[in-house]
Amino acid sequence: xxxxxxxxxxxxxxxxxxxxxxxxxxxxxxxxxxxxxxxxxxxxxxxxxxxxxxxxxxxxxxxxxxxxxxxxxxxxxxxxxxxxxxxxxxxxxxxxxxxxxxxxxxxxxxxxxxxxxxxxxxxxxxxxxxxxxxxxxxxxxxxxxxxxxxxxxxxxxxxxxxxxxxxxxxxxxxxxxxxxxxxxxxxxxxxxxxxxxxxxxxxxxxxxxxxxxxxxxxxxxxxxxxxxxxxxxxxxxxxxxxxxxxxxxxxxxxxxxxxxxxxxxxxxxxxxxxxxxxxxxxxxxxxxxxxxxxxxxxxxxxxxxxxxxxxxxxxxxxxxxxxxxxxxxxxxxxxxxxxxxxxxxxxxxxxxxxxxxxxxxxxxxxxxxxxxxxxxxxxxxxxxxxxxxxxxxxxxxxxxxxxxxxxxxxxxxxxxxxxxxxxxxxxxxxxxxxxxxxxxxxxxxxxxxxxxxxxxxxxxxxxxxxxxxxxxxxxxxxxxxxxxxx
Numbered sequence: 001x002x003x004x005x006x007x008x009x010x011x012x013x014x015x016x017x018x019x020x021x022x023x024x025x026x027x028x029x030x031x032x033x034x035x036x037x038x039x040x041x042x043x044x045x046x047x048x049x050x051x052x053x054x055x056x057x058x059x060x061x062x063x064x065x066x067x068x069x070x071x072x073x074x075x076x077x078x079x080x081x082x083x084x085x086x087x088x089x090x091x092x093x094x095x096x097x098x099x100x101x102x103x104x105x106x107x108x109x110x111x112x113x114x115x116x117x118x119x120x121x122x123x124x125x126x127x128x129x130x131x132x133x134x135x136x137x138x139x140x141x142x143x144x145x146x147x148x149x150x151x152x153x154x155x156x157x158x159x160x161x162x163x164x165x166x167x168x169x170x171x172x173x174x175x176x177x178x179x180x181x182x183x184x185x186x187x188x189x190x191x192x193x194x195x196x197x198x199x200x201x202x203x204x205x206x207x208x209x210x211x212x213x214x215x216x217x218x219x220x221x222x223x224x225x226x227x228x229x230x231x232x233x234x235x236x237x238x239x240x241x242x243x244x245x246x247x248x249x250x251x252x253x254x255x256x257x258x259x260x261x262x263x264x265x266x267x268x269x270x271x272x273x274x275x276x277x278x279x280x281x282x283x284x285x286x287x288x289x290x291x292x293x294x295x296x297x298x299x300x301x302x303x304x305x306x307x308x309x310x311x312x313x314x315x316x317x318x319x320x321x322x323x324x325x326x327x328x329x330x331x332x333x334x335x336x337x338x339x340x341x342x343x344x345x346x347x348x349x350x351x352x353x354x355x356x357x358x359x360x361x362x363x364x365x366x367x368x369x370x371x372x373x374x375x376x377x378x379x380x381x382x383x384x385x386x387x388x389x390x391x392x393x394x395x396x397x398x399x400x401x402x403x404x405x406x407x408x409x410x411x412x413x414x415x416x417x418x419x420x421x422x423x424x425x426x427x428x429x430x431x432x433x434x435x436x437x438x439x440x441x442x443x444x445x446x447x448x449x450x451x452x453x454x455x456x457x458x459x460x461x462x463x464x465x466x467x468x469x470x471x472x473x474x475x476x477x478x479x480x481x482x483x484x485x486x
Contacts (some may be wrong), residue, residue: 002267002314009256010123012182015444016351019306019435022060034063038071038072038092038094041088042084042085042087042088042277043084044074044076044077044081044085045076045077045080045081045085046074046076046077046078046081046121047075047077048072048073048074048075049073049074049075049120050071050072050073054073055069055070055071055072055073056069057073058070058073058099058102058109058110058116058118058439059110060102061102061103061104061105061106061109061110062102062104062105062106062345063104063106063107063344063345063346063347063446064104064107064342064343064344064345065106065344065346065411065424065446066107066110066481067107067110067418067480068107068110068111068112069112069113070097070110070111070113070114070115070116071094071113071114071115071205072115072116073115073116073117073118073295074115074116074117074118075118075120075121076117076118076119076121077121077325078122079122079184079192079194079200079226079227082117082194082224082226082227083194083198083199083200084192085115085117086195086197086198086224086477087197087198088198089114089115089477090197090198090474090475090477093475093477094113094114094115094411094477095111095112095113095114095115095477095478095480096111096114096116096117096196096224096477096478096479097109097110097111097114097115097116097117097220097480097481098116098117098119098136098166098170098220098224098225098476098479099116099117099118099119099141099161100119100120100136100137100163100164100166100167101162101164101167102121102446103160103162103163103164103167103349103444104167104481105345105346105444105445105446106445106446106447106481108219108444108479108481108482109167109220109479109481110218110481111480112318112480114151114477114480117224118137118282119136119137119164119166120137120164120393121137122135122136122137122138122226123135123138123139123142125138125142125143125146125147125154126137126146127146127149127150127232127391129145129232130152130227130232130233131189131230131231131232131474132146132147132152132154132230132232133227133228133229133230134164134165134227134228134229134230134298135165135227136164136166136169136224136225136226136228137164137165137166138164138165138225139161139162139163139164139165139288140154140157140158140161140162140163140164140165140168141161141162141326141329143156143165143230144161144322144325147232147235148235148321148322151234151235152232152233152234152235153232153233153234153235153321153325154175154184154187154230154231154232154233155177155181155187155188155189155231155232155233156175156177156178156181156182156183156184157175157176157177157179157325158173158174158175158184159175159176159269159328159362160304160328160329160332161325161326161328161329163330165225165228165230165362166224166225166226166228168184169184169185169191169215169216169217169225169228170215170216170217170218170219170220170225171217171219171323171394171443171444172184172185172217172393172394172442173185174384174442175269176268176269176287176289176382176402177266177267177268177275177383178384178388178389179260179268179383179384179385179388180263180266180388181233181388181391182384182388182389182391183217183389183391183394184294184393185217185391185393186228186388186389186390186391187230187231188216188229188230188231189204189205189226189229189230189231190202190203190204190207190226190229191203191204191212191215191216191225191227191229192225192226192227192228193211193215193223193224193226193395194223194224194226195211195222195472195473196222196223196307196472196473196475196476196477196478197472197474197475199233200225200226201223202394202431203215205300207210207254207460207466208368210468211223211468211472213391213392213393214393214464214465214468214469214472215390216391216393217392217393217395218393218465218468219396219443219479219482219484220478220479220482221465221469221473221479221482221484222468222469222471222473222478223472223473223478223479224478235341236266236291236321237291237292237293237294237320237321238290238291238292238293238294238318238319238320238321238377238435239266239267239289239291239292239318239319239320239321239324240289240291240292240297240298240316240317240318241287241288241289241315241316241317241318241319241324242265242286242287242288242289242290242303242304242312242314242316243286243287243315243316244285244286244287244288244304244307244309244310245283245284245285245309245310245313245314246283246284246285246286246308246309246310247283247284247310248284249272249284249310249358249361249362249365249381250358250362251284251309252270252284252286252381253270253284253358253361253381253383253403254287254308255286255307255308255309255359256268256270256286256382256383257383257401257485258306258307258400259286259288259307259352260383260385264290264302264303265288265289265303266289266290266291267288267289267291268287268288268289268382268383269286269287269288269380269382270284270285270286270287270288270380270381271284271287271378271379271380271381272284272285272379272381273285273379273383274370275376282365282368282379286307286309288303289324290303291321292318294318297318300316309311335376336353340375340376340410340412343376343410343411343412343413344410344420344422344423345375345408345409345410345411346409346420346427346445346446347406347407347408347409347427347444347445347446348406348407348409348426348427348430348431348445348446348447349404349405349406349407349408349438349441349442349443349444349445350404350405350406350431350434350439350440350441350442351396351397351402351403351404351440351441351442352400352403352404352405352434352437352438352439353395353397353398353399353401353403353437353438353439353455354383354400354401354402354403355382355399355438356434356437356439357381357403357405358436358437360405360433360437360439361381361405361451362401364405364407364430365379365413367391368407371416371417371418372407372409372418372423372426373407373408373409373410374378374409374410374411374412374417375410375412375414375417376410376412377407377408377409377410378408379407379408380404380405380406380407380408381403381404381405381406382403382404383401383402383403383404384396384401384402384403384404385400385401386399386400386401386402387400389402392461392464393461393465394442394443395440395457395458395459395461396437396440397438397439397440399438404442405434405441406445407427407430409423411423423446424446424447424448427445427446427447428447430450433454440457441457443457443482449483449484450483451484451485451486454484456482456483466485469485
């Protein structure tokens, strides 16, 4: 049996009659009012919530600027519930979206007038040697807690561990170890999914590989991930973390290329933040880590001696592996306490070919002001060798080395911060420039996209992807919030 690591708590009470049956009165309402009832519902192990608060909660996400209200929210008690409700919705052409932790930024996991499946109730984790069988609603923090008890860790973790397994595997899952192990989708050994036809299927590289590769990084279009078997690696006891400052994008990326080529670090990222003390411009940081056993520490001179960072301003610290992996959590707690976590987050996430990375990133950063990303915004830039990305999706530039370049904006209300619409318009303009240089989106952000944009995004993968959609989701009901197949 899969052991559930999450607390299983929700805002709504299971004793509320509105959670298990449709209200007998009330008309349709698009913004949290009563919803038109379904008829002849199948028996369920879990709960179907139709009350306005439950529906409003999943009509929002981390972007906090797109709101599509479903008719109902399914809290599945089993995968059988997902099968039954997807079949029900397929027969009636009702849209369906699976929702993990709601960390999308542009309504990707919403379904106007449809059914949202809140996957958090399926959160079991079972460690089996060098792999873990994980239900899709589990958070990566749950997975890490379970695997560390066995001295193991997922090889690639996202920076924020509060994301769901199904959510990150649907988009790719990038992090600081991607330069060595690829994206999280590259570590998956097997999936259990429910297709848009309402059929449960187990797939892997050797068993229904067509479905397996259409689901990983497939943005929820062909099937809902219900369980994944992911590879594990030995977990290091300690991490030596380096934060090395650079004056320009070009100096940062030059050293990033150097250390990716020789593989000296176990973890590698990079970021930009406003220059200190009110100075104009930006300060760039190479963030790297070397794992160790706590007895013999890494040789700083060997790791840093040939790098061109600004000496005297570096920061070096040793920390337990879990604390390093989950180091974003205290910042998240702080942003929640100030309310900034609940401000709009119109993100832009790009994957740039190496040949365009320096010039494009430098030109964007030259024009960018701190107000353009908001007071709690973050800029990320780090390289990933193409050879480490072994799955067909997510789509990446056709280049030996690609750079993630992400403007993680926060539209905190105030006179000096552009409003959300202006930030989204800027995202689209920046995306257009990047696309002309061979870049693609890492599709978790807020960029208006039409059918033609998506065809261009998938490129030569489009015919295969569209065919998989027709086969696996014949009624076209899954993940309408992505806007790929309107």
